[in-house]
Amino acid sequence: MFLLGLMVTLLYLVAAIHIGSRLFHHEGPRHKFSAFLGTLGVVLHLWLLSEGIFNQPGQNMSILNVASLVAWMITLSMTIASFSLPNAILLPVVYGFSAITVLLNLLVPDTHLMHIEMRPALIAHITLALFAYGCLMISMLYALQLACINFRLKRKQLSLLHSSLPPLLIVEQILFKLLLVGTVLLTLSLVSGFMFLDDMFAQHQVHKTVLSSLAWLVFVLLLAGHYRFGWRGRPVVITTLVGAMLLTLAYFGSRFVKEVLLGM
Incomplete structure (x- = not known):
């Protein structure tokens, strides 16, 4: 191996x-x-x-x-x-x-x-959480690509990477589709956790629950702002990055401290 x-x-x-x-x-x-x-x-x-x-x-x-x-x-x-x-x-x-x-x-x-x-509910919760995180991390990558394309378009430097960059509108469409799917999966993950797990607010889990909920709120506000008020460009990129950072801290923050830094 x-x-x-x-x-x-x-x-x-x-x-x-x-x-x-x-x-x-x-x-x-x-x-x-x-x-x-x-x-x-x-x-x-x-x-x-x-x-x-x-x-x-x-x-x-x-x-x-x-x-x-x-x-x-x-x-x-x-x-x-x-x-x-x-x-x-x-x-x-x-x-x-x-x-x-x-x-x-x-x-x-x-x-x-x-x-x-031994716990089917836990399998469902973990599966939904992993797919939600993966989908939203891919959204973050597309948000960064969107920022790169916007930057080059504004400075008329797109020719340097013309063969490696997709059209702006296509990237934006994919970004919001991924955000929508990821947010739905994150919603289902949180709902399944509250419904089937007893320790969502236990001392070792409360930070994960709070940060995941905050990330969920950020993504919901982002989608509502886009579909209701037409948010695009830089605000979308920044909000996506903030949501992704909150979700990463929720999923890996305390476990990194316990398992890697403290060796517990």
């Missing part, structure tokens, strides 16, 4: 470097080669995750395993999207982040055993 993890890391890094090195090339990145590397990395990453999470009684849901799982979901989605939409400017970031999470998981092994198979 260590060699498999190194192979996944190498595939992601080579794909990221290959795409990044050709961003300013007049022909743009060579999609077939990078897509092959990325797809192979995604497949092997899934194998690595299955071994890391389900290799013993219970499920090892350590913070690095969860981060690696989220990274895999985002990488899979962005790799599939790359076949129909130019998003080469995002792929080096996505592949690079996945490579880092896989490498850290190899170098800093951790165990946080759970038995979610």
